[in-house]
Amino acid sequence: MNVRRVEIKSLATFVPPRLLTNADLEKMVDTSDEWILQRTGIRQRHIVDPGVATSDLAAEAAKKAIARAGLTPADIDLIIVGTVTPDMLFPSTACLVQHKIGATAAWGFDLSAACSAFTYALTVGSQIVAAGGAQHALVIGADVMSSIIDYTDRATCVLFGDGAGAVVLGASTDPAVGIIDFEHRIDGSGGASLCMPAGGSKMPATHATVDQRLHFVKQDGQAVFKFAVRQTGEICGRLLKRNNLTGEDLDLFVSHQANKRIIMSAAERIGMPPEKVVINIDRFGNTTAATIPLALNDAVESGQLKKGHLILLTSVGAGFTVGSVLVRWGL
Ligand code: ACO
Numbered sequence: 001m002n003v004r005r006v007e008i009k010s011l012a013t014f015v016p017p018r019l020l021t022n023a024d025l026e027k028m029v030d031t032s033d034e035w036i037l038q039r040t041g042i043r044q045r046h047i048v049d050p051g052v053a054t055s056d057l058a059a060e061a062a063k064k065a066i067a068r069a070g071l072t073p074a075d076i077d078l079i080i081v082g083t084v085t086p087d088m089l090f091p092s093t094a095c096l097v098q099h100k101i102g103a104t105a106a107w108g109f110d111l112s113a114a115c116s117a118f119t120y121a122l123t124v125g126s127q128i129v130a131a132g133g134a135q136h137a138l139v140i141g142a143d144v145m146s147s148i149i150d151y152t153d154r155a156t157c158v159l160f161g162d163g164a165g166a167v168v169l170g171a172s173t174d175p176a177v178g179i180i181d182f183e184h185r186i187d188g189s190g191g192a193s194l195c196m197p198a199g200g201s202k203m204p205a206t207h208a209t210v211d212q213r214l215h216f217v218k219q220d221g222q223a224v225f226k227f228a229v230r231q232t233g234e235i236c237g238r239l240l241k242r243n244n245l246t247g248e249d250l251d252l253f254v255s256h257q258a259n260k261r262i263i264m265s266a267a268e269r270i271g272m273p274p275e276k277v278v279i280n281i282d283r284f285g286n287t288t289a290a291t292i293p294l295a296l297n298d299a300v301e302s303g304q305l306k307k308g309h310l311i312l313l314t315s316v317g318a319g320f321t322v323g324s325v326l327v328r329w330g331l
């Protein structure tokens with residue numbers, strides 16, 4: 001089987017217009033703008049109106065990404081939606097997006113890896129395109145975290161927001177450009193540190209699970225924080241070493257945006273100076289599968305990310321899931 005280099009042909013994002021600011025949260029729970037900003041780096045998040053689902057945000061980002069690639073929905077032959085907040089358990093959000101955008105020639109599926117869903121979906125999509133199994137893959141990271149957040153729990157409700165990002169993958173026209181390498185790990189021993197306990201086969205929805213608020217995100221923040229800092233540094237280090245690179249060779253570090261302190265300490269561990277780190281958590285919070293495309297989009301728009309740059313994407317999420325992807329940017 002011939003393997004070909006795969007590149008990101010286009011990028012687009014979508015966030016719902018409504019804002020939830022730290023000042024708004026001060027009125028809802030016992031918190032302060034100062035605490036949230038200092039501990040997380042977040043100032044505001046975008047939140048959907050009732051009835052708006054993950055597939056709605058994903059479809060908006062997807063339509064823009066397909067148009068920016070100079071394609072039509074019928075040119076897409078694979079759709080992967082990374083999400084932890086599917087519209088419903090089935091049908092998959094990929095099927096709902098396929099129907100909404102009219103991608104009549106596509107197959108596809110959802111990918112569950114929480115905050116690592118975008119790096120995982122990028123790897124899976126690019127491997128299928130590299131092997132010739134698809135010509136144009138649509139890879140989406142989208143989450144409506146507000147649908148699974150307990151807005152009476154100050155430890156989690158300040159952290160998350162809603163959003164979507166999409167890329168179209170295809171064979172590289174310039175062999176120097178594209179997805180160069182990846183490294184991923186899972187560690188199920190950390191499962192209890194970050195989960196939504198009810199609503200699955202183990203604990204189906206009952207009056208009791210609703211009364212006990214078990215359909216919301218539960219997190220041991222400190223355990224996740226320590227794991228994220230250590231694992232991000234380690235996985236990025238392994239990937240760089242394997243490619244005979246150091247942090248100094250990189251033009252940009254594009255991390256999942258869960259906490260500004262996690263991102264900066266991981267960057268320091270691999271020798272990335274602060275000016276080469278993308279931070280946009282202040283405006284979006286943690287949008288789970290959407291943070292990396294949202295960060296890439298901001299970096300392109302601000303001129304921080306340019307054609308030819310060597311960039312490292314990285315993520316840690318519930319599971320635990322860990323991912324790192326090395327890319328030569330071509331847009
Ligand atoms: N406002 C004010 N005080 C608060 C708040 C709040 N919103 N939340 C917690 N506190 C209090 C705590 O009750 C505690 O008070 P105490 O000392 O009186 O007991 C104090 O602040 C310190 O709490 P910690 O939990 O120790 O605070 P920490 O510095 O660890 O920050 C945070 C908490 C922001 C959650 C951090 O641990 C973190 O970011 N963890 C990682 C989160 C993450 O990366 N999630 C990943 C992926 S998400 C996914 O995959 C879906």
